[in-house]
Amino acid sequence: MPKHPKLPEQAFTLYDQFAHGRINRRAFLSGLGKLSVGALTTSIMLDALMPNYALAEQVSFNDPDIIASYQEFSSPDGYGTGKGYRVEPSKLDKPAPLVLVIHENRGLNPYIKDVARRFAKQGFIAFAPDGLYPVGGYPGNDEQGKKMQASMDKDKLANDFFAAAKSLKGDGKGNGKLGVIGFCYGGGMVNKIVTEAPDLADAAVPFYGAAPDLAKVKNIQAPLMIQMGELDEWVNAMWPDYEKALKTANKDYQAFVYPGARHGFHNDSTARYDQVNAELAWQRTLAFFNQHLA
Template identity: 55%
Template sequence: MNNNNKNIPEEAFDWYDSYAHGGMDRRTFMKKLTGLVALGYSMTTLTGALFPNYALAEQVSFNDAEITATYLNFPSPQGHGEGRGYLVLPKSITTNTGDAPVKKAPVVLVVHENRGLNPYVKDVARRLAKAGFIAFAPDALFPLGGYPGNDDEGRSMQRSLERSKIEQDFVAAANFIKSHELSNDKLGVVGFCFGGYMVNYLAAVDSKLIDAGVPFYGTPASKELRKNIKAPLMIQLGELDERVNASWPEYEKDLKANNVEYVMHMYENAKHGFHNDSTGRYDQANADLAWSRTIGFFNSKLA
């Protein structure tokens, strides 16, 4: 974690989590921060720690010589009619020439948080491609023109869309990218926050849809769907994320009852969003460990 954030009261991060997930409006959130300013904290320091700075989130450039990034539209008849996603391919599978056989690779669907396909999630897709996977990151906000460039507007836009149609858009995206000509017919899914929920949902809505899932701090699918889960799961949780962690005991009970292969990692002193390197909640040591485990899990389940 950034040392500059250690002195910020934990309650400020809790307020941001509530604000980011619809638990309080922006006016209330800023009023609470103003109360901390009265106690001697700088508003610049507070907002700098809590709000994302996407200039910090690029670990793999879109110009990286080892990947090729583009966009693809896909049909979503049960959702919003059509979706769009950010497709990143490893150059290692796109450089075959002549009569050489086409080299195929496992596919990973990347699901963003509750505010559309922001730069952090696109970078996650590029990281996966650097690791040898075909990565596809749909934007739930495509029906409204796509991620608007700021998170506040993105959250409002995503809340305005019908949840069931968003879910069907991601089902359609999963089916679409799994059938990509370079796919080895194995599909993993990784997601963060809302995206973590979507990993759990995709595993539960159709037992044959995905082959492995890694939800980062995501709530489970509805209880009646959980009996369908067959794919192995790696659950990534932050110790300080009380809101999401409250759902884990019941979810684990259902996974055990249905003989689902799973592992849960609880990251010490990690907040909700600890993998997101664009915010003050980022915890580099835990994020790096969680990511190395994610890549290892996909390598073992999707090869």
């Protein structure tokens, strides 16, 4: 795993504001400059905060235990055609459980592809759609990917993810049981799927995702495992009302708030990564999906 210098908490706040489009790059860099002290320069903080995917890879694309490919799917209510990264175990002796992996607000970057490979290593068939496919696909740069995704029609993009879930649920090598997992924007999309297309998911794990339309919580059919970081003020502010709606509708859910963890704590490509909490959240996720998708 990559080694990062100890950064002031305000640096992480600035990065989250920048990553979610609440401040521009100039304001982000200006804020980091005000935090520079001694050897902790703006450049060092920027290098630590921005993703370094090469250092974070856990499962190689040519790992002999998996087979990876790119596949298109039909999305008549979205952009027409979508495309994603499909990974299956190299040895399948019976139908496998299925997991849809939904990316953050910047397209199908290497971290999300690695998460899909991690699932395949554990016996799942995983599919990670690239929401940016209709506008050229993930550009290899998160900042540009963020701009591209922000320019897209939100409803069409959501329908592309719904279509990806439907396509994966019918995969010929799958057992028909679909789990959905997403991170940041993807976590919010998981919440949207379970409330607006509730027949698609058999289990759902949103990581630090925006709460759904609370009036639609009554539609949820899938059991939920909700993962949050203690220091994630933006997402956590939504949680009390979301939890109240879940309780009122008598839904099957469990929620974990990881102490000292920030928004993005599972993403091992930046300094926000919290190894202890990320590994615990991952093991809980695997157990949850194995329980509900077997």
